[in-house]
Amino acid sequence: MQTGFDFTVIWTNITYFFIGRFPHGALGGIALTLYLAIVACVLSFIGGLFLGLMGISHNRFIRYLSTAILNIIRGMPLLMVIFWMYFLLPALLGKTVSESWTVIMALTLFTSAYMSQIVKAGVEGIPRGQTEAALSTGLHPWQAMFYIVLPQGLRNMIPSFVNQFVSMIKDTSLAFIVGVSELTHVATQINNRTIIYPTEIFFFIAVVYFIICYAFTSLSRWLEKRLAWRK
Amino acid sequence: MLKYQFDWSVVTSGKYFEWLLSGLSTTIQLSLVSVVLSFLLGLLIAVMRMSSIKPVRWFAHGYLEFFRNTPLLVQIFFWYFGSYKILPTVINDWLNRTNFEFGAAVIALTIYTSAFIAEDIRSGVRSIPKEQLEAARSSGFSYIRSMQYIILPQAVRITIPPLINQFLNLTKNSSLAMTIGVMELTYQARQVESYTFKGFEAFTAATLVYVVLSIAITIMVTYYDKIVLSPMKAR
Numbered sequence: 013m014q015t016g017f018d019f020t021v022i023w024t025n026i027t028y029f030f031i032g033r034f035p036h037g038a039l040g041g042i043a044l045t046l047y048l049a050i051v052a053c054v055l056s057f058i059g060g061l062f063l064g065l066m067g068i069s070h071n072r073f074i075r076y077l078s079t080a081i082l083n084i085i086r087g088m089p090l091l092m093v094i095f096w097m098y099f100l101l102p103a104l105l106g107k108t109v110s111e112s113w114t115v116i117m118a119l120t121l122f123t124s125a126y127m128s129q130i131v132k133a134g135v136e137g138i139p140r141g142q143t144e145a146a147l148s149t150g151l152h153p154w155q156a157m158f159y160i161v162l163p164q165g166l167r168n169m170i171p172s173f174v175n176q177f178v179s180m181i182k183d184t185s186l187a188f189i190v191g192v193s194e195l196t197h198v199a200t201q202i203n204n205r206t207i208i209y210p211t212e213i214f215f216f217i218a219v220v221y222f223i224i225c226y227a228f229t230s231l232s233r234w235l236e237k238r239l240a241w242r243k
Numbered sequence: 244m245l246k247y248q249f250d251w252s253v254v255t256s257g258k259y260f261e262w263l264l265s266g267l268s269t270t271i272q273l274s275l276v277s278v279v280l281s282f283l284l285g286l287l288i289a290v291m292r293m294s295s296i297k298p299v300r301w302f303a304h305g306y307l308e309f310f311r312n313t314p315l316l317v318q319i320f321f322w323y324f325g326s327y328k329i330l331p332t333v334i335n336d337w338l339n340r341t342n343f344e345f346g347a348a349v350i351a352l353t354i355y356t357s358a359f360i361a362e363d364i365r366s367g368v369r370s371i372p373k374e375q376l377e378a379a380r381s382s383g384f385s386y387i388r389s390m391q392y393i394i395l396p397q398a399v400r401i402t403i404p405p406l407i408n409q410f411l412n413l414t415k416n417s418s419l420a421m422t423i424g425v426m427e428l429t430y431q432a433r434q435v436e437s438y439t440f441k442g443f444e445a446f447t448a449a450t451l452v453y454v455v456l457s458i459a460i461t462i463m464v465t466y467y468d469k470i471v472l473s474p475m476k477a478r
Contacts, residue, residue, distance in 0.1 A: 017328065087457030088450055089418035091429055096450070099442045103247070178312065185314035189422065196316055203324060211325035218313045218321060225312035 021209040022216045025202050032193050040193035048184045052119035053177050059120055060127020067132050085125040090186055094118040098190055115187040130172040134165035174232035178225045253441045254448040263448055266431030274414040277352040285360030310358040316419055318355055323347035323423045348420035356413045367402035368394055404464045411460050
């Protein structure tokens with residue numbers, strides 16, 4: 013053992029850990045972590061819905077296209093997706109993109125691939141009779157999907173979505189690499205400044221992540237049980 | 244948008260090609276070492292999680308929940324920057340003389356992945372009928388031995404596809420080791436980009452390697468499912 017532990021470093025920087033320089037400067041810390049996770053989660057839900065529906069399309073080419081996109085995204089490390097976004101987005105849009113949005117777009121693209129699998133499984137889990145009944149009452153295939161199948165499927169997907177949100181919170185830590193001041197980045201800053209408390213600092217943020225993620229994991233398990241019970 | 248001049252020769256030959264190659268070799272080494280260690284550790288934790296001794300079970304449960312619900316990056320930083328305070332001086336001195344970046348990455352990847360592997364193995368064991376364990380116990384095997392000879396060999400066979408997926412995840416996750424200076428594939432791709440400004444080529448090369456690896460593994464799993472698992476279920 014080198015020295016004892018001294019957790020006062022956490023206490024003296026507690027507001028910085030939670031909200032960064034806000035309200036005198038940019039939002040950071042845990043608040044930014046949650047913000048990134050929530051925005052990217054909402055966007056990747058939409059992306060996942062889109063990709064998932066492409067995957068069950070009757071058009072063979074659309075189906076192949078979605079499989080190709082999925083395989084490429086799922087074969088890449090998230091870090092690689094972030095680097096791609098970091099230098100492709102400005103080139104494609106012709107203007108600079110903030111680091112936060114670079115990360116949000118990367119997380120969205122990456123997680124959409126996983127979300128689409130959940131959507132696909134959810135839709136396929138609804139009995140075919142439902143679609144047939146909807147079609148025979150005169151609904152258009154799109155209407156059958158959006159009014160009959162998806163609303164039922166979505167309910168079964170909720171626990172998996174919550175799990176995906178947990179992964180998303182963990183994945184936001186990679187925003188550190190492009191300098192977005194979320195929790196992990198804030199921790200490395202404080203570590204660089206104080207130098208002698210790395211154990212305390214990284215243990216503390218590990219616990220913070222754990223508390224947030226474990227709460228959502230428990231929520232997802234509870235939802236799963238409730239859904240199973242309702243059936 | 245500026246006109247971008249493609250120059251693929253940067254990544255197909257010469258010094259930068261060698262950088263990428265050495266990066267790939269580090270990625271493979273890092274993944275292989277962590278794969279073996281995390282499988283062994285995961286097996287141990289899975290057995291502990293199903294133990295009949297309460298404290299052992301609780302310890303394994305806490306271990307699983309903690310390491311699965313914490314970002315890998317934070318774990319890497321913890322072991323790399325923070326482990327010196329919880330390790331004896333002798334080990335610290337030894338670590339400082341060796342390639343500690345690689346070691347810290349192996350420790351973090353192993354512990355993180357072992358938690359996921361343990362859960363996969365546990366659900367594999369659950370799918371083995373209870374009577375098997377009871378029969379083994381009643382014919383005189385101890386708990387450990389019946390696990391070793393009866394339950395685990397069957398469970399592992401069922402668990403192989405999810406396990407292979409975990410190993411694939413591990414290979415992708417090993418890219419995070421670049422944050423503490425391990426010169427693996429992603430690190431080298433970025434290095435090539437900053438030396439040549441040929442980011443598109445460098446990232447394409449690295450991405451291709453990862454994607455080919457992952458598609459190859461996916462195909463292997465699909466075949467394994469067809470050839471080994473389907474006949475097992477049909478029996």
